[in-house]
Amino acid sequence: MTVDVTPTAAQTKVALYYETTSGSAISPLTANDFAYGYPAMTADQQAKALPDTKTNPATFNVSNYFDDYDLGGNNNAQFINQFRSATNAYTAAPGQLTDPTTGRTTGLSKTGFFGQPLNNGTQRYFYVFDGAATKANNADQQTKGATVKVVMQRFVTTLQLPAQQSNANANTDYIAK
Numbered sequence: 531m532t533v534d535v536t537p538t539a540a541q542t543k544v545a546l547y548y549e550t551t552s553g554s555a556i557s558p559l560t561a562n563d564f565a566y567g568y569p570a571m572t573a574d575q576q577a578k579a580l581p582d583t584k585t586n587p588a589t590f591n592v593s594n595y596f597d598d599y600d601l602g603g604n605n606n607a608q609f610i611n612q613f614r615s616a617t618n619a620y621t622a623a624p625g626q627l628t629d630p631t632t633g634r635t636t637g638l639s640k641t642g643f644f645g646q647p648l649n650n651g652t653q654r655y656f657y658v659f660d661g662a663a664t665k666a667n668n669a670d671q672q673t674k675g676a677t678v679k680v681v682m683q684r685f686v687t688t689l690q691l692p693a694q695q696s697n698a699n700a701n702t703d704y705i706a707k
Contacts, residue, residue, distance in 0.1 A: 570700035579612035598661030627685035
């Protein structure tokens, strides 16, 4: 009998952060910052979103996974293509999200995750993946199994919090805690 004792690299994980304005310092997000905890993805979504640690080379280019989503089927947007389908993801229509620093509303629909309430519950934070900020806050090349800093834009909304969704097959194993 032969036993393979080749060590396998740990899964590449993400740590979630937000920035209040483009290019500003980033701050960590905890599960408590989200209305329903960290966004959960299925094992299949995680496998598609993050680099496979079982194949060579041992490094990956952050731009190959963490680009911004586009409707043209951008192959370099693997993370957001899966993340926007995570449990409790919500698509806000144009004008439903406000930049808290400028007071301007978004001109495009944005998919993200509800955060905690503020202003006596009349408003709520809303977090949206930002590929450019994610790439700016990570080295271009990462070792597979490393933790990638995923940066989200923080908006404010008056949208009603939808009912919590659940998926028994989804988990937050991809998030460094």
